[in-house]
Amino acid sequence: MAEKLLPFTKDQMEKIIARYPTPFHIYDEKAIRENARAFKKAFSWNEGFKEFFAVKATPNPYLLKILHKEGFGTDCSSLAELVMSEKSGITGEEIMFSSNDTPAAEFIKARELNATINLDDISHIAYLEKYAGLPPLICFRYNPGPLKKGNIIIGHPEEAKYGFTREQLFAGYKICKEKGIKRFGIHIFVASNELDAGYFVETAEILFQIIAEISQQLKIRFEFANLSGGMGIPYRPEQERINLTTMSRGIKDKYEQLIVANGLAPLKIFTECGRYITGPYGYLVSRVLHIKNTYKKFAGLDACMANLMRPALYSAYHHITVMGKENKPHNVLYDVTGSLCENNDKFAIDRALPELMPGDIVAIHDAGAHGFSMGFNYNGKLRSAELLLRDNGEVVQIRRAETVDDYLATLDFKSLVGFPV
Numbered sequence: 517m518a519e520k521l522l523p524f525t526k527d528q529m530e531k532i533i534a535r536y537p538t539p540f541h542i543y544d545e546k547a548i549r550e551n552a553r554a555f556k557k558a559f560s561w562n563e564g565f566k567e568f569f570a571v572k573a574t575p576n577p578y579l580l581k582i583l584h585k586e587g588f589g590t591d592c593s594s595l596a597e598l599v600m601s602e603k604s605g606i607t608g609e610e611i612m613f614s615s616n617d618t619p620a621a622e623f624i625k626a627r628e629l630n631a632t633i634n635l636d637d638i639s640h641i642a643y644l645e646k647y648a649g650l651p652p653l654i655c656f657r658y659n660p661g662p663l664k665k666g667n668i669i670i671g672h673p674e675e676a677k678y679g680f681t682r683e684q685l686f687a688g689y690k691i692c693k694e695k696g697i698k699r700f701g702i703h704i705f706v707a708s709n710e711l712d713a714g715y716f717v718e719t720a721e722i723l724f725q726i727i728a729e730i731s732q733q734l735k736i737r738f739e740f741a742n743l744s745g746g747m748g749i750p751y752r753p754e755q756e757r758i759n760l761t762t763m764s765r766g767i768k769d770k771y772e773q774l775i776v777a778n779g780l781a782p783l784k785i786f787t788e789c790g791r792y793i794t795g796p797y798g799y800l801v802s803r804v805l806h807i808k809n810t811y812k813k814f815a816g817l818d819a820c821m822a823n824l825m826r827p828a829l830y831s832a833y834h835h836i837t838v839m840g841k842e843n844k845p846h847n848v849l850y851d852v853t854g855s856l857c858e859n860n861d862k863f864a865i866d867r868a869l870p871e872l873m874p875g876d877i878v879a880i881h882d883a884g885a886h887g888f889s890m891g892f893n894y895n896g897k898l899r900s901a902e903l904l905l906r907d908n909g910e911v912v913q914i915r916r917a918e919t920v921d922d923y924l925a926t927l928d929f930k931s932l933v934g935f936p937v
């Protein structure tokens with residue numbers, strides 16, 4: 517069971533809202549730090565273990581700075597994410613640049629920052645060389661394709677646009693070796709929001725196995741194996757967290773069997789988790805604007821899917837707490853909606869909640885990753901503020917809300933005046 521508690525009381529929240537109007541995202545620094553430490557500790561058996569926080573999950577420099585203090589690097593996949601990492605004081609091999617369909621300008625920036633470059637395709641070796649020059653350290657993303665063993669749980673990596681095939685990996689490392697590169701890493705990422713610890717053990721096994729084969733055949737030495745992200749969180753109260761101990765022990769066993777036994781140690785284990793690190797520790801806080809009774813009961817919030825699109829995009833479950841009514845009977849079924857002119861703009865459908873009133877404060881849970889960051893401006897909706905609940909209970913704004921002026925900033929109204937129609 518994943519308990520869906522809040523790190524603030526209704527009274528505290530009323531005070532926060534008096535300063536920062538709803539809707540907003542708020543992150544719990546203490547919980548993020550504790551989780552980061554537990555994650556690092558789980559892998560402490562591996563010398564050189566490092567987590568590169570997936571910036572796309574929660575791209576805020578204040579959070580990046582906190583996570584960097586906890587020993588994490590960044591995983592970037594675009595120019596803006598590279599620049600944000602740089603401005604947050606994270607550069608060099610503390611950046612993993614794991615992109616795909618990559619434009620030259622992004623490779624150039626990644627090289628300028630001395631980031632570790634993780635290539636998504638064999639054709640990118642020549643492309644990178646042409647536009648940005650080859651780096652001293654190179655990593656490739658492995659797509660295991662129709663693996664016999666992995667098929668059921670891995671799904672269908674052969675349908676995915678990502679990564680090198682097995683044959684391409686051998687060919688790619690050979691090319692890079694011949695071009696004088698001496699430092700190598702390998703990466704794999706085939707699942708998203710996976711809660712089964714065994715899944716990651718199996719992924720590690722696949723990666724360690726191919727490391728052993730390539731090392732032997734090409735006589736190269738791998739510095740790291742990047743197991744990437746995809747570790748899930750229990751969005752539903754009845755779900756369980758990933759068992760970190762089981763996962764880490766399982767990976768360690770495979771490491772001993774396939775890496776240590778083959779004389780390939782030390783090999784650093786890297787991860788690129790986003791969701792697991794911050795997901796449960798961010799909340800979208802909103803107020804009920806209107807209650808509408810037609811064929812169904814609708815609770816219309818002042819937030820909409822532009823603030824959190826996972827429910828609309830994937831029919832994802834996000835738990836909702838009505839602040840101050842936690843212990844009231846949850847005996848009314850509501851569709852909890854936003855205000856977009858899109859009927860899928862719903863945070864929940866047929867959700868049993870306490871009787872709601874306009875003005876009620878709702879906290880939508882597990883919005884700390886892939887929440888704010890997936891925001892958009894459809895219907896002229898403005899992105900909200902992001903707040904941080906600090907260790908000492910203080911609340912600071914770490915991103916202001918967008919204004920209508922922000923929304924209009926890319927339009928030239930001066931030229932409109934004389935524009936002939």
Ligand SMILES: *Cc1c(COP(=O)(O)O)cnc(C)c1O
Pocket residue numbers: 570572573591593614615705708709744745746747788789790791792885
């Ligand atoms: C999205 C992504 C991640 C992070 O995924 P989570 O599900 O948030 O852990 C890591 N690496 C790459 C390359 C990604 O695209």
